[in-house]
Amino acid sequence: MTVLHAAQALMPTGWQGDLRLTITDGRFSSIEAASAPQPGDVRVAVLVPGLPNLHSHAFQRGMAGLAERRGPSADTFWTWRETMYRFALRMSPDEAEAVAAQAYVEMLESGFTRVGEFHYLHHAPDGSPYGNVAEMAERIAAAADLTGLRLSLLPVLYRWSNFGGVAPNEGQRRFVSDLDLFGRLVEGSRAALRALPGATLGVAPHSLRAVTPEDLSAVVALAAAGPVHIHAAEQVREVEECTAWSGARPVQWLLDQAGLDPRWCLIHATHMTPDETTRLAASGAVAGLCPVTEASLGDGIFPGPGFVAAGGRYGVGTDSNVLVGAADELRQLEYAQRLGNRQRNVFAAPGASTGRALFDAALAGGAQALAADEGGLVLGAPADCVALDGTDPALLERRGDALLDGWIFAAGSRAVEAVWVAGRQVVAGGRHRAREAVQARYAGVLKRLMAE
Known part of the structure; x- marks a missing residue:
């Protein structure tokens, strides 16, 4: 006691x-x-x-600061992604566990007490599954157990490289699974969490680039009552390619076709029309915002005022873990709105504290997104x-x-x-x-x- x-x-x-x-x-x-x-x-x-961190790629902590040298042309998310692919191809399971443990120590020291690990580094460096298909998930669980951080594990289905089922590229080989293998990954992940008190399991179709509509339906079924996380509308190019493929923008497509509800968390949702913003808020889904990473990658600015005015729910995550800090994410979230809207205290109600508004929203939205019982x-x-x-x-x-x-x-x-x-x-x-x-x-x- x-x-x-x-x-x-x-x-x-x-x-x-x-x-x-x-x-x-x-x-x-x-x-x-x-x-x-x-x-x-x-x-x-x-x-x-303690605050929930609703979106992390733990292995990326090891490459923090390594993508800050400009290339021969304009650098974007897409050039950063190539650096990330090269880094991801090097790690052994032991090394991935060590990097995750470092990230989780830093999360706890900053005031996070739970992480939503959006986990897609599944396979051996050559792309073949490990004999234990959940080997890497078990390493994530081991890092959480060692550090004491509560874990919400979100195994990721990453099947294709672009909209419409385009074949994956070589840089993605450690991420890619078919539906049968992914089903076994989910079950192995469930087993990996049994010894962790308070752990929860969800699923994460990586993005509409990486799954077809049929894949998405199959993944959501595997979630049962658990959370469903998906990257959506992070980049303008992504929005343009989704529109070319389907005639709809990513968030619009998910609203119309996927039956969004409070189990869902849309990571980033940066590029939305006013109608999408209002409809996403009304769905009860959580917007998973990662302001430090979004700034690092030049993603853009989330439409915060309209989303909050419509009753939208949000939480924060550390995503690429280029900088790990609960206060850092909340501060950057507000500061981006100040820069974009040329105002101050954007997330607060008149006469109220901005810090309190951000903290309360991140606590409630993060707990919902990770199916956590932290009250x-x-x-x-x-x-x-x-x-x-x-x-x-x-x-x-x-x-x-x-x-x-x-x-x-x-x-x-x-x-x-x-x-x-x-x-x-x-x-x-x-x-x-x-x-x-x-x-x-x-x-x-x-x-x-x-x-x-």
Whole structure:
């Protein structure tokens, strides 16, 4: 049993002071308001729920910063993708696990307590399936288990290279599966999660480029009641090619043909018309926004004001993991809107805190998108929470929502003092308990990969 005493804590009903939270068997078993700390309590200045990271490609953490040299012509998402393919072809299962563990340590240190791993690095470097077809999924699960990060695993069907079932290219060979092999991957992924408390399983048709309509229907059926994630409308070229293939834009096609509902999460959804924006919001599906990666790749700016005004739900993810940080994603989400709309405090209601609006939306949207039961700091919920350092210069003399504004816009990950997942402290003093070992292993992997 652990008892936390928070001078300030963010409850679903708002901020409360002097809160004592008892944790038993990984859940909040007692919550006492207006209570003085008792001997043996773990005392923290500020306590907030841990955030879900709804979209990650963990293996890409190893190539962070390696695609920042300009080529002979204009660089785009499509030229970056070729760099990513070359990097993906090098990793062994051991190396992929080590890179994922490094990414997951950084996620926890920044305030994320769950990840949605959009997992498509399935096969051996030559493209052949491993004897255990879920070998790489098991390595993702092992990295989550080692670090203590909750896992929502989203095995990806990647069958074709472009709209209309164009044959995959050589750079995609580690990703590609037919429907039979993918069915076995899903079952192997399910088995890989059995030992992980609180883990959830969904499916991820990679994109309308990578699956046909028939493939999409088959994949959604495999999800049963689990979440369905798909990349959609990330790039203008993608929108143009989808329109040429089907006569409809990607989000429009999914709305008309796929029966979007609250199980679905559309990753990026950057390029939408006003009608698509309103209809996506009405569907109950979550928009999975990855603002740092979207900025890194030059994707564009999500139509945030219209989507939120229509009641749309969204969460954030770290995608390529070029920079891992909960506050970083929320800050970039707001700042992109400020640049695009030439306004300030775009996501907040009049008179309200922008940090609070972003945090609440990411918490609720991420939990929905990952089929997670995290309910925040409430009785019976998993004890997944983050303590912020009240002595950080950006948090000094702040109370209530001003603490979130200070964390997101002025402090970032340095303000994260401690993190608990299922009541187990995994971060103390801003450092993950296994950081040294994980980083040493990661360094060895990078030494080998960078030597090639």
